[in-house]
Amino acid sequence: MPNSLYLKMENLDAIKENASIPLFDRDQITTSIAHIGVSNFHRAHQAFYINELIEKHQAFNFGICGIDLLDSDRKTYNVLKDQDGLYTLITKSPTGFQKPKIIGSIVEYFFGPENPMAVIERLANPDIKIISFTIAEDGYHLNEITGEFNQKHPSVAEEVVNPFNPKTVFGYLTQAFKLRKLRGISGCTILSCDNIKNNGDTMKHSFLNYVEKNEPELLPWLKTNTTFPNTMVDRITPTTQHKDIDALKNNFLVEDQWPVVCEPFTNWVIEDNFFETKPNWEKVGVQFVKNIEPYQNMKLQLLNAGHSILGILGTLHGYKTVHEAANDDVFIQFLKSYMHQEVAPTLVDAENMTFKAYKSTLISRFKNSNINDSLSRICSESSAKIPIFILSTLKIQLSENNSINHIAFIIAAWCKYNDGINDLGYAYNIVDSISNTLIRMAALSQLNPVKFLEIEPVFNDLSSNPVFTNKYLHYLNHLRNHTIKESVKQFNDKLL
Known part of the structure; x- marks a missing residue:
């Protein structure tokens, strides 16, 4: 029986016998999307769509820079860095498994706790046209009773004292946009992909509330240099289990430390409210609508x-x-x-x-x-x-x-x-x-x-x-x- 292969760029040619590999040269890709929160769902959904766009329509300007901000995300960071940003998407239909697909759309990766200023600089780079994120409900730091932004949250209070070592997504965004404003760089689209109602409106409300309290002089610039489209994201993505890792290794000879499992169904609907140029994601099934x-x-x-x-x-x-x-x-x-x-x-x-x-x-x-x-x-x-x-x-x-x-x-x-x-x-x-x-x-x-x-x-x-x-x-x-x-x-x- 042939030996299994670790998932890395150098092994892709051998892996393609048993799994679909990216049909594009990843060295040609430029990064225009920074995604905060490289969760299983992001890897099954948004990163999958972008991989399809690059592969089928040569959209080499839509590479993803993955960013994680929490100490608890270190395992994800270590795995993806070790695997050159590659991971396996295992799609399971009711009748069985589809051929595993190696996703190659994440071409950069930053870890906030390791180097916060590097993350801030990357977000401030004019190449980044979209900052998307999956940070879950608690990442918005809303008061449980009022629903308003919780300025007294410990992480928020800590970064107010030390703004160049942020703890929240709002702290990172604030410092990045301050740099954009200072350098005469325009803003970008801020795209929530979280599973909450009116996610774009919620992010806008929370972020602007944060800025108003902590960096009020930035607020007028933000209001004219950012948009916050609402989105609907849909794909069932369960927790990866050890048996999934073992099955990938034993049946397809691919050693992936953290593959992602998902169902065949997927859907992504986005409010048509992008800052400057709207991406052509409709080519891979994304719907742009006026009313989400x-x-x-x-x-x-x-x-x-x-x-x-x-x-x-x-x-x-x-x-x-x-x-x-x-x-x-x-x-x-x-x-x-x-x-x-x-x-x-x-x-x-x-x-x-x-x-x-x-x-x-x-x-x-x-x-x-x-x-x-x-x-x-x-x-x-x-x-x-x-x-x-x-x-x-x-x-x-x-x-x-x-x-x-x-x-x-x-x-x-x-x-x-x-x-x-x-x-x-x-x-x-x-x-x-x-x-x-x-x-x-x-x-x-x-x-x-x-x-x-x-x-x-x-x-x-x-x-x-x-x-x-x-x-x-x-x-x-x-x-x-x-x-x-x-x-x-x-x-x-x-x-x-």
């Missing part, structure tokens, strides 16, 4: 909400993966009914992306057993996800006196979820920035059931809404005395 809202609402309220629902119900039952819960007829019937009765009335169909077609595709995506996405990943940080994915639907349904039964049941199930014990009697970890509060309030709800709804950062004043609380209390009482499977089945059969 129908697209992002459909994705957040269907895919992300669906994930959270399957995560809560499945974990309580004792399942470990999304596909197990999605292939359970009782749970998937509940989810389909929720989408039809409570989500559909709140959505406006987006062009070329109808609700019915997206919903149908979504169920099959959830059922893909080869993705093996863990429910523990799905349920992590639910306190940040549920207000965006589910309570936003509740707000509309309440305002229009429409059905809220499914949502009341889901929130009651989430309360029970925070007891930390499944119906088989096994404990599971609750991974959340406010886990102590969730666990304590769920425990108190055993005696005072409405107590869980008094978590203000999550529910605001929902505990004072009798229409919702009456249904919630009814379902929570039933869930406390029955298994999740029994309760969902009775709900589906309209016996609950």
Whole structure:
């Protein structure tokens, strides 16, 4: 049997026998995109699209400079530096694995904690036309209750004292744009690719708020030299497992220290609001639209909400993966009914992306057993996800006196979820920035059931809404005395 090969530039010619390799000369690529937060999702999504554009349309001016800013990102940095920025994308369809694809669009890499000034200089370089990022919800440093930028966050406070050793994305951007202004260089597009509603607007609000408080003289320049398009990004990307690394090595003879696993489906919709020149990404399927809202609402309220629902119900039952819960007829019937009765009335169909077609595709995506996405990943940080994915639907349904039964049941199930014990009697970890509060309030709800709804950062004043609380209390009482499977089945059969 032939020996496996480490993933490096010098081995690509030999690797191409077993995996697709970049069909372009990476030395010809110039970098115009700086991406902050080189996550698995970025590597499965944005970097994949750019790789396709370079490969199929010779867009050699769209190379990516990867940038990580957190000490916890050192492993990613070390791996990609060791592999010359190359990594393997493993696409898993329901019927099996597709041929692994080596992605070569990341041609530079910087690590902030190692050399912050090098990162600032790179961001200030006039070659950089787009600064994109995937920094997750906590990277925006928003106050949990008000939603405003949290100037008192420890990382923010630290870099105010030492601005040339920034800790946040805002600190790096501020110093980079100060240099651009000083040197007479124009600004660029700031492109959020995070899974939050109105991500561009949120980034703009947070960043300008930060600058107004810390570098107010920069604010007028920023307002005329930057744009913040909203985006919708969509591709299920589970955590890479050791068995994925082993399968790549044993079956395809490629030794990649950190490959990325994803589903075949992918979608990227961007608000048409670029500073100066708009890239020609439509050549590889990116949609540029005037109004992003129908697209992002459909994705957040269907895919992300669906994930959270399957995560809560499945974990309580004792399942470990999304596909197990999605292939359970009782749970998937509940989810389909929720989408039809409570989500559909709140959505406006987006062009070329109808609700019915997206919903149908979504169920099959959830059922893909080869993705093996863990429910523990799905349920992590639910306190940040549920207000965006589910309570936003509740707000509309309440305002229009429409059905809220499914949502009341889901929130009651989430309360029970925070007891930390499944119906088989096994404990599971609750991974959340406010886990102590969730666990304590769920425990108190055993005696005072409405107590869980008094978590203000999550529910605001929902505990004072009798229409919702009456249904919630009814379902929570039933869930406390029955298994999740029994309760969902009775709900589906309209016996609950």
